[in-house]
Amino acid sequence: MSTVTTLPVRHTWTVDDLDTMPDDGNRYELIDGTLVVTPAPLLRHQRASVRLAFLLQRACPPDLEVFCAPFDVRLAPDTAVQPDLLVAHQDRLTRRGLDGSPLLAVEILSPSTRLVDLNLKKARYEVARCPSYWVVDPGTDDAAASITAWDLDGDTYTQVGTVRGEESLTLAEPFPVTIVPAALVETHRRR
Numbered sequence: 001m002s003t004v005t006t007l008p009v010r011h012t013w014t015v016d017d018l019d020t021m022p023d024d025g026n027r028y029e030l031i032d033g034t035l036v037v038t039p040a041p042l043l044r045h046q047r048a049s050v051r052l053a054f055l056l057q058r059a060c061p062p063d064l065e066v067f068c069a070p071f072d073v074r075l076a077p078d079t080a081v082q083p084d085l086l087v088a089h090q091d092r093l094t095r096r097g098l099d100g101s102p103l104l105a106v107e108i109l110s111p112s113t114r115l116v117d118l119n120l121k122k123a124r125y126e127v128a129r130c131p132s133y134w135v136v137d138p139g140t141d142d143a144a145a146s147i148t149a150w151d152l153d154g155d156t157y158t159q160v161g162t163v164r165g166e167e168s169l170t171l172a173e174p175f176p177v178t179i180v181p182a183a184l185v186e187t188h189r190r191r
Contacts, residue, residue, distance in 0.1 A: 015080040018072070027070060031116075031124050033078035038112055041084075044138035045108050048145065048184040049084050052106065052136065056087065059177045064103065065090050072097030073105070075128040081121060084108045084136075087174050101130040103174040108136045122150070126157050132173045133157060138185050145181035 012033035021028040029036045041049070049068060056066045069082045074097065085106035088098050105125050107117040117135055125133045131152050139145035144165035150157035151173055163169040163181060170178045 012078060014077055015074050018080055027082055029082055030078060030080045031120055032076075036116060036120075038110070038116075041108070041110050044140075044145075044185050045084075045110050047187075048108050048136050048138045051184045052108075052179070053085055055177060055179065056085065059175055060087065061175055063090055064088065064174065065093070073102060074099050075101060075124065079124060079128075081105075081124070083121075101125070101128040103130075104132040104134065105130050106134045106136065108138060122157065126152065126155075129155075132171075134171075136181070136184065139181075145185045147179055147181050147184075 013030050013035050014033070015030060017035075018028055018030065026040070027038045029038075053066055053068050060066050064087050067086050067088070069084050071082060071086065072080055073083060073086060074080045083102070083105040085104075085108075086098070086102040087104040088102040092098060092100060105121075107113070107121055109117055122133055122135070129152060132149065134147060134149045137146045137148075146162065146164040147169055148162040149160050149169065149171050151160045152158075160173075161169045161171060163179075166180060166182050168178050168180045170176065
């Protein structure tokens with residue numbers, strides 16, 4: 001006998017509704033009351049996530065902490081996201097995750113998340129006043145990996161850097177770190 005999981009019919013979702021989502025390997029997020037469901041990431045995405053998390057962890061000061069998805073960040077009663085990576089003050093963490101904006105949110109693009117990460121999530125992190133937002137494109141066999149970083153300047157994001165392939169990018173926020181996109185995804189590099 002098989003079971004069918006159905007979701008309640010709603011016009012606007014809240015963070016409390018996330019507790020009713022099935023544990024099925026998908027990522028469930030809310031952005032301004034809209035449910036966003038994404039599948040598990042692909043190999044290049046996972047490789048970039050692990051290597052960037054390691055790089056961030058090595059540079060992270062003791063009062064901050066690096067987390068990988070899935071990790072709930074509740075930005076508002078109708079908005080809960082799970083950035084691929086984030087950096088937050090340890091004293092702002094809760095049992096459930098983080099209430100409020102992290103110091104840094106990082107999204108790693110996948111074919112199914114590209115538009116959401118570059119538009120909807122970027123705008124929502126900006127409204128929530130997340131100080132730094134990075135987007136990593138893990139590339140393909142035919143296209144080089146890249147990273148683009150924005151820092152909050154007043155109420156809007158200003159691009160502070162973008163590099164591709166073997167180029168390096170040194171960022172100051174939330175702490176100094178240098179990133180080479182190719183090193184995040186190439187199979188011949190061992191860490």
